[in-house]
Amino acid sequence: EVQLVESGGGLVKPGGSLRLSCAASGFTFSSYSMNWVRQAPGKGLEWVSSISSSSSYIYYADSVKGRFTISRDNAKNSLYLQMNSLRAEDTAVYYCARDEADTLDYWGQGTLVTVSS
Amino acid sequence: EIVLTQSPATLSLSPGERATLSCRASQSVSSYLAWYQQKPGQAPRLLIYDASNRATGIPARFSGSGSGTDFTLTISSLEPEDFAVYYCQQRSNWPTWTFGQGTKVEIK
Numbered sequence: 550e551v552q553l554v555e556s557g558g559g560l561v562k563p564g565g566s567l568r569l570s571c572a573a574s575g576f577t578f579s580s581y582s583m584n585w586v587r588q589a590p591g592k593g594l595e596w597v598s599s600i601s602s603s604s605s606y607i608y609y610a611d612s613v614k615g616r617f618t619i620s621r622d623n624a625k626n627s628l629y630l631q632m633n634s635l636r637a638e639d640t641a642v643y644y645c646a647r648d649e650a651d652t653l654d655y656w657g658q659g660t661l662v663t664v665s666s
Numbered sequence: 667e668i669v670l671t672q673s674p675a676t677l678s679l680s681p682g683e684r685a686t687l688s689c690r691a692s693q694s695v696s697s698y699l700a701w702y703q704q705k706p707g708q709a710p711r712l713l714i715y716d717a718s719n720r721a722t723g724i725p726a727r728f729s730g731s732g733s734g735t736d737f738t739l740t741i742s743s744l745e746p747e748d749f750a751v752y753y754c755q756q757r758s759n760w761p762t763w764t765f766g767q768g769t770k771v772e773i774k
Binding site: 656 | 698700702708709710711712715716721753755757760761762763764765766767768
């Protein structure tokens with residue numbers, strides 16, 4: 550069974566940093582591209598970042614470019630999102646999602662990031 | 667950026683009725699469109715990929731159609747568990763993906 554479990558969310562002040570993790574199991578993690586998608590409270594879905602299976606290709610939404618860094622450790626079956634210079638508008642539930650031919654076929658349950666003073 | 671516009675914003679229907687949801691793209695996305703279902707407090711779930719292909723385990727009452735700029739998700743007969751928010755997503759403008767703003771299907 551495919552499982553994705555996010556962690557690392559919490560309350561952080563504007564300008565602060567946070568590192569999210571996503572632990573994967575039930576599939577060959579090193580064979581799949583992975584993504585982060587976020588959802589602000591009461592709002593829709595926003596794609597944040599993608600990383601290819603070997604980390605060769607990395608992409609970001611314009612809204613987070615230069616502030617967020619996606620990475621992965623295939624030996625640990627883990628995906629990460631380092632978030633720096635956080636703003637109030639980054640407040641959201643952050644989901645990790647597996648990428649199957651550019652479709653997000655499995656999602657984690659999400660971790661809440663709140664940016665507030 | 668490709669903008670996806672979903673309509674209506676809210677659909678009020680009774681169990682057993684047919685639901686028809688629309689997603690319109692600002693430019694052609696070919697057939698590179700997916701549909702997701704999200705229930706309160708849960709992660710999105712993939713329903714349809716490449717416009718018309720049901721994902722694994724998705725009931726046959728869900729169907730997708732369309733190509734180019736106009737797409738439709740149809741639920742042939744609403745079950746109680748189908749009342750949720752539905753999002754479309756395009757993967758044509760890779761690697762930048764966009765989602766529609768969602769359609770809420772609520773119990774009338």
